[in-house]
Amino acid sequence: xxxxxxxxxxxxxxxxxxxxxxxxxxxxxxxxxxxxxxxxxxxxxxxxxxxxxxxxxxxxxxxxxxxxxxxxxxxxxxxxxxxxxxxxxxxxxxxxxxxxxxxxxxxxxxxxxxxxxxxxxxxxxxxxxxxxxxxxxxxxxxxxxxxxxxxxxxxxxxxxxxxxxxxxxxxxxxxxxxxxxxxxxxxxxxxxxxxxxxxxxxxxxxxxxxxxxxxxxxxxxxxxxxxxxxxxxxxxxxxxxxxxxxxxxxxxxxxxxxxxxxxxxxxxxxxxxxxxxxxxxxxxxxxxxxxxxxxxxxxxxxxxxxxxxxxxxxxxxxxxxxxxxxxxxxxxxxxxxxxxxxxx
Amino acid sequence: xxxxxxxxxxxxxxxxxxxxxxxxxxxxxxxxxxxxxxxxxxxxxxxxxxxxxxxxxxxxxxxxxxxxxxxxxxxxxxxxxxxxxxxxxxxxxxxxxxxxxxxxxxxxxxxxxxxxxxxxxxxxxxxxxxxxxxxxxxxxxxxxxxxxxxxxxxxxxxxxxxxxxxxxxxxxxxxxxxxxxxxxxxxxxxxxxxxxxxxxxxxxxxxxxxxxxxxxxxxxxxxxxxxxxxxxxxxxxxxxxxxxxxxxxxxxxxxxxxxxxxxxxxxxxxxxxxxxxxxxxxxxxxxxxxxxxxxxxxxxxxxxxxxxxxxxxxxxxxxxxxxxxxxxxxxxxxxxxxxxxxxx
Numbered sequence: 001x002x003x004x005x006x007x008x009x010x011x012x013x014x015x016x017x018x019x020x021x022x023x024x025x026x027x028x029x030x031x032x033x034x035x036x037x038x039x040x041x042x043x044x045x046x047x048x049x050x051x052x053x054x055x056x057x058x059x060x061x062x063x064x065x066x067x068x069x070x071x072x073x074x075x076x077x078x079x080x081x082x083x084x085x086x087x088x089x090x091x092x093x094x095x096x097x098x099x100x101x102x103x104x105x106x107x108x109x110x111x112x113x114x115x116x117x118x119x120x121x122x123x124x125x126x127x128x129x130x131x132x133x134x135x136x137x138x139x140x141x142x143x144x145x146x147x148x149x150x151x152x153x154x155x156x157x158x159x160x161x162x163x164x165x166x167x168x169x170x171x172x173x174x175x176x177x178x179x180x181x182x183x184x185x186x187x188x189x190x191x192x193x194x195x196x197x198x199x200x201x202x203x204x205x206x207x208x209x210x211x212x213x214x215x216x217x218x219x220x221x222x223x224x225x226x227x228x229x230x231x232x233x234x235x236x237x238x239x240x241x242x243x244x245x246x247x248x249x250x251x252x253x254x255x256x257x258x259x260x261x262x263x264x265x266x267x268x269x270x271x272x273x274x275x276x277x278x279x280x281x282x283x284x285x286x287x288x289x290x291x292x293x294x295x296x297x298x299x300x301x302x303x304x305x306x307x308x309x310x311x312x313x314x315x316x317x318x319x320x321x322x323x324x325x326x327x328x329x330x331x332x333x334x335x336x337x338x339x340x341x342x343x344x
Numbered sequence: 345x346x347x348x349x350x351x352x353x354x355x356x357x358x359x360x361x362x363x364x365x366x367x368x369x370x371x372x373x374x375x376x377x378x379x380x381x382x383x384x385x386x387x388x389x390x391x392x393x394x395x396x397x398x399x400x401x402x403x404x405x406x407x408x409x410x411x412x413x414x415x416x417x418x419x420x421x422x423x424x425x426x427x428x429x430x431x432x433x434x435x436x437x438x439x440x441x442x443x444x445x446x447x448x449x450x451x452x453x454x455x456x457x458x459x460x461x462x463x464x465x466x467x468x469x470x471x472x473x474x475x476x477x478x479x480x481x482x483x484x485x486x487x488x489x490x491x492x493x494x495x496x497x498x499x500x501x502x503x504x505x506x507x508x509x510x511x512x513x514x515x516x517x518x519x520x521x522x523x524x525x526x527x528x529x530x531x532x533x534x535x536x537x538x539x540x541x542x543x544x545x546x547x548x549x550x551x552x553x554x555x556x557x558x559x560x561x562x563x564x565x566x567x568x569x570x571x572x573x574x575x576x577x578x579x580x581x582x583x584x585x586x587x588x589x590x591x592x593x594x595x596x597x598x599x600x601x602x603x604x605x606x607x608x609x610x611x612x613x614x615x616x617x618x619x620x621x622x623x624x625x626x627x628x629x630x631x632x633x634x635x636x637x638x639x640x641x642x643x644x645x646x647x648x649x650x651x652x653x654x655x656x657x658x659x660x661x662x663x664x665x666x667x668x669x670x671x672x673x674x675x676x677x678x679x680x681x682x683x684x685x686x687x688x
Contacts, residue, residue, distance in 0.1 A: 036380045038463040070463035074451060079431035087423035087454025100460045107418060107451040110431025116444045119382040119414035 017259045017332040018129045021186035022055045024253060024336045025127055028182035029062035032124050033341075035178055038070040038105070039063060042123040042176065044113045045131025046075035049086040055127050055184075057097040060104055070103035076117055079110035112136065114168045118176040126173060126183035130332075133188045135229040136165045145206060145226050145292075148196045162231040167241045170337070174248040180341035183249075189256055189333035190232045197232070200325035201280060201316075205288070208315030217311060218296075225295035228288050238333050253336040258329045267324065277320040281313045361603045361676040362473045365530035366399045368597060368680045369471055372526035373406035376468050377685070379522055382414040382449070383407060386467040386520065388457045389475025390419035393430040399471050399528075401441040404448055414447035420461050423454035456480065458512045462520040470517060470527035474676075477532045479573040480509050489550055489570050489636075492540045506575040511585045514681075518592040524685035527593075533600055533677035534576045541576070544669035545624060545660075549632070552659030561655060562640075569639035572632050582677055597680040602673045611668065621664040625657045 032039070041059055043052045056073055063071060075086060090098045090106050098106050111117045113128070114136045135147075139157040144150050147158035173183055190196055209226060212218040235256050242251040263279035266272075292312070293305045319325075376383070385403055387396045400417055407415060419430055434442045434450050442450050455461045457472070458480045479491075483501040488494050491502035517527055534540055553570060556562040579600055586595040607623035610616075636656070637649045663669075 038466065070466075072463060079435055080428045083427040083431075083452065084424045084454065087427075091423055091455065103463060105453070105461065105463055106455075107453050108427065109449070109451050110428065111435065111450075117449065119416060119447060119449055122382065122414075 017188070017330060018051065018055060018186050019259070020255065020257055020334045021127075021129060021184050022058050024334060025055055025125065025182075025184045026058050026062045028184065028336065028338075029059040029125055030065065032063065032067075032182075033180055034063070034067045034069045035124060038072045038103075039067070039125075040118075040123045041071065041073045041125045041127070042118060043073060043075045044126060044128035044173075045134075046077050046081070046086060046108070048082050049075060049089045051129060052127070053089075053093065053095040053097065055129065057095065059125055059127070060097050064102075068103075070105070072105045072107055073097065074118065074123070075106070075108045076113055077108075077110065078112070081110060083108050083110065113172070114165060116172045116175055120175050121178045123176050124178050124181045126177060126181070128183065129186040130188060132166065132169060132185060133230045133232055135161050135231055136168070137161065138227055138229045143227075144202075145209065146198070146202045146228050147231050148190070149199065149202055149206075158231050159237075162233055163237060163240070166233065166238065167247075170241055170247060170249055173337075174339060177249075177339040179339055181339050182252075183337040183339075185333075185335040185337065187238070187333050187335075188230075188232045189238065189331050190234050191256060191258075191329075191331050197330040201284060204316055204319045204323075204325055205284060205312070207319060208312055209292075211315060212308075212311055218308070222296050226292050227295070228291050232331070233333070235333055238335060248339060250338045250340065251335060252338050253334075255334050257332055257334065259332055261330050273321055273324055276324055277317040280320055280325065281316040284316060285309060285313060361532070361674060362395065362399060362530050363603070364599065364601055364678045365471075365473060365528050366402050368678060369399055369403050369469065369526075369528045370406045372528065372680065372682075373403040373469055374409065376407065376411075376526075377524055378407070378411045378413045379468065382416045382447075383411070383469075384462075384467045385415065385417045385469045385471070386462060387417060387419045388470060388472035388517075389478075390421050390425070390430060390452070392426050393419060393433045395473060396471070397433075397437060397439040397441065399473065401439065403469055403471070404441050408446075412447075414449070416449045416451055417441065418462065418467070419450070419452045420457055421452075421454060422456065425454060427452050427454065457516070458509060460516045460519055464519050465522045467520050468522050468525045470521060470525070472527065473530040474532060476510065476513060476529060477574045477576055479505050479575055480512070481505065482571055482573045487571075488546075489553065490542070490546045490572050491575050492534070493543065493546055493550075502573075502575050503581075506577055507581060507584070510577065510582065511591075514585055514591060514593055517681075518683060521593075521683040523683055525683050526596075527681040527683075529677075529679040529681065531582070531677050531679075532574075532576045533582065533675050534578050535600060535602075535673075535675050541674040545628060548660055548663045548667075548669055549628060549656070551663060552656055553636075555659060556652075556655055562652070566640050570636050571639070572635050576675070577677070579677055582679060592683060594682050594684065595679060596682050597678075599678050601676055601678065603676055605674050617665055617668055620668055621661040624664055624669065625660040628660060629653060629657060
């Protein structure tokens with residue numbers, strides 16, 4: 001994801017998707033046994049924190065209705081995440097939950113949530129929103145930039161990697177959660193009709209990239225390496241690991257929702273297609289720009305990378321102006337997962 | 345401090361100063377009552393982490409000789425600190441203490457250690473090395489770039505700010521430490537003769553800045569604002585707050601040491617004055633470059649800031665080649681501070 005606050009500004013669809021997840025998080029927070037202080041809330045895949053403010057603040061309010069215990073919030077993301085923007089946001093944003101006077105503190109950790117990142121029995125609450133569709137690795141080589149757009153044998157390795165990643169994630173959280181602790185997962189998903197939220201935008205992106213390749217500003221080899229390792233699982237795929245009692249986690253609730261896309265809704269209300277094009281181009285650049293840029297030839301100067309992002313932005317705007325694209329009924333799965341309480 | 349790993353590469357004098365502090369930290373770590381898990385080690389003013397690896401690793405080894413409890417290390421620094429370099433270092437450096445399989449985990453927090461940053465009774469061990477000479481604010485305006493180089497009335501506000509900052513720091517740590525917990529502070533200090541470690545280098549820096557101002561590449565207003573808010577306290581100044589029993593902290597040990605300067609020692613062994621000049625210029629840029637650059641006129645382009653750092657580097661090298669400067673017997677104070685154990 002793009003740093004320096006850019007992701008914070010251009011991630012409204014990710015934020016809109018979390019509504020049901022926040023309800024489940026608040027419900028779980030209200031029922032917690034606080035345990036020895038501090039009570040730990042883990043935010044898996046925080047990025048720069050903007051989209052964590054609402055859920056974490058709501059969870060803290062719910063905890064505070066019953067308990068005065070000190071609270072630490074741990075934001076976890078990749079080591080190269082822009083943690084400086086996150087800490088700056090927490091110290092300056094009016095919506096920040098940070099409140100030392102109320103004994104609410106913020107921490108961060110840089111690593112991979114496909115590994116163990118916290119001590120055993122540590123977190124009372126976990127939150128992971130719009131992060132788990134990022135696979136831990138790219139299992140095969142070229143094809144469509146988005147695995148979800150692939151079919152048949154070309155798609156199978158991604159489905160397998162997604163299944164493996166999901167079990168790996170859950171196994172580590174089963175260790176890190178306190179007995180009785182709860183984890184809420186919000187994740188882009190595929191519905192049973194196979195409709196994929198970003199299909200419209202992904203087509204525009206691919207067309208733009210192919211145009212840049214034809215025009216000579218992008219090498220065919222670079223295009224071939226441009227692969228966004230996202231995979232949107234079905235509800236069946238998300239539910240599968242819980243059939244194994246050894247997992248140590250119980251799936252309390254799982255639902256699919258079609259969520260409103262705020263960029264599209266604003267366009268429907270205003271009719272301003274320029275704002276629509278700007279909104280989607282910014283969304284693509286914030287969420288996927290760094291992944292695409294990383295596929296460019298290593299010897300390219302920094303200017304070429306900036307020019308690539310500029311050309312991608314311009315191409316996307318032009319295509320969206322010509323053919324306004326909505327996210328195709330954005331679909332998210334929301335899961336409430338609980339670790340069994342210790343026997344009394 | 346300069347980010348992107350530059351500080352890690354150019355902070356060997358800071359590292360050399362910590363030897364007695366590490367001994368005291370190991371001693372304290374070996375005597376801890378671990379309390380409920382995890383055992384927390386707080387690293388106040390971590391920068392990019394390079395100089396934390398040796399002390400934190402040594403402390404963990406000492407804890408592990410007696411206890412299997414999970415350990416979290418919290419690195420605390422300014423919100424704009426380069427935490428990405430820190431997490432990358434922890435995941436890749438052979439000297440890293442990070443070891444999830446041994447239940448040793450890393451966290452970070454961006455804020456100010458002149459505020460409370462952790463829950464009450466949270467940290468069993470604290471470490472703060474070569475950080476507390478940075479004042480929380482600049483109490484007055486122009487004069488010599490380094491308060492320690494000032495005299496009389498021009499210096500008094502800095503002494504007062506340093507006293508206030510030190511008490512503020514200690515009061516927050518008195519809250520954050522667990523009863524029985526220990527804090528080791530290593531801090532540049534002034535000896536009773538008033539010799540200041542960086543005096544030689546500071547003279548070279550000032551001469552270079554004044555030359556740039558005369559030559560027109562720096563405005564007089566910019567030079568006037570270039571103030572490094574460092575203050576090296578005397579041992580008396582460091583011991584003063586502990587006379588107040590309300591502080592809740594006991595000073596177990598306090599010593600002044602003249603430490604070897606590794607850049608100077610290498611020069612004495614090799615006679616290679618070019619390496620000496622490069623080492624000191626890099627040290628100045630890593631430790632003070634960002635502070636000086638921040639005083640430049642806001643409307644200056646980024647190029648001007650890079651050019652300023654380049655000119656500072658070139659001027660320093662030239663002056664050091666002509667008149668090799670040693671750090672003037674670098675003096676550090678090492679303090680072992682303990683919070684009274686809870687009554688049994």
